Amino acid sequence: SQQGEEDPQALSIQEGENATMNCSYKTSINNLQWYRQNSGRGLVHLILIRSNEREKHSGRLRVTLDTSKKSSSLLITASRAADTASYFCAPLIYNQGGKLIFGQGTELSVKP
Amino acid sequence: EAGVAQSPRYKIIEKRQSVAFWCNPISGHATLYWYQQILGQGPKLLIQFQNNGVVDDSQLPKDRFSAERLKGVDSTLKIQPAKLEDSAVYLCASSLTSGNFEQFFGPGTRLTVL
Numbered sequence: 304s305q306q307g308e309e310d311p312q313a314l315s316i317q318e319g320e321n322a323t324m325n326c327s328y329k330t331s332i333n334n335l336q337w338y339r340q341n342s343g344r345g346l347v348h349l350i351l352i353r354s355n356e357r358e359k360h361s362g363r364l365r366v367t368l369d370t371s372k373k374s375s376s377l378l379i380t381a382s383r384a385a386d387t388a389s390y391f392c393a394p395l396i397y398n399q400g401g402k403l404i405f406g407q408g409t410e411l412s413v414k415p
Numbered sequence: 416e417a418g419v420a421q422s423p424r425y426k427i428i429e430k431r432q433s434v435a436f437w438c439n440p441i442s443g444h445a446t447l448y449w450y451q452q453i454l455g456q457g458p459k460l461l462i463q464f465q466n467n468g469v470v471d472d473s474q475l476p477k478d479r480f481s482a483e484r485l486k487g488v489d490s491t492l493k494i495q496p497a498k499l500e501d502s503a504v505y506l507c508a509s510s511l512t513s514g515n516f517e518q519f520f521g522p523g524t525r526l527t528v529l
Contacts, residue, residue, distance in 0.1 A: 347520070401446070402460055402463060407457050
């Protein structure tokens with residue numbers, strides 16, 4: 304399986320703190336995507352990082368990718384209560400028709 | 416831009432009954448996906464269409480699940496007969512095409528099988 308495996312499974316922090324979630328995968332990828340899921344907005348795409356990229360930013364999000372270690376991390380800076388959600392990484396492999404394989408996710412709780 | 420539409424939002428059925436879900440992807444999106452998400456787990460791909468052709472259905476339980484994508488636009492997913500373990504949220508997603516593109520997800524259909 305090429306699924307992304309997120310770590311930790313659950314994370315609880317105070318508003319204003321940074322949150323870091325890690326993802327490991329098992330084989331070569333073309334890109335890796337991060338998604339967020341909460342009850343209000345469903346599953347939403349956050350960021351896509353290609354295999355030839357090492358770091359990418361989007362607002363308060365910073366994603367890194369280390370293909371030699373087959374790992375990625377998602378950093379949320381200055382977290383807000385609205386960031387409370389489950390976060391999934393999903394590696395994508397072209398030879399599987401562009402299929403995303405989701406892991407079980409990291410459940411982030413941001414307390415006001 | 417309208418998002419991915421799904422209906423119904425909720426469905427409760429008895430085991431051995433049949434059920435169908437409908438999905439309308441974002442206009443112009445060639446690739447359509449159906450996922451099953453069991454509580455506490457990440458989404459699992461059931462089937463992927465490119466236009467009206469099946470790209471991947473390796474994890475679709477074909478003895479009871481079927482899906483079609485009429486004219487390369489709307490899609491239906493059917494379960495017949497349903498089992499207790501089919502209780503899950505069924506998510507439809509679409510993307511411009513397969514590969515280096517984000518997927519846009521619909522709100523899902525929460526299925527409860529009693």
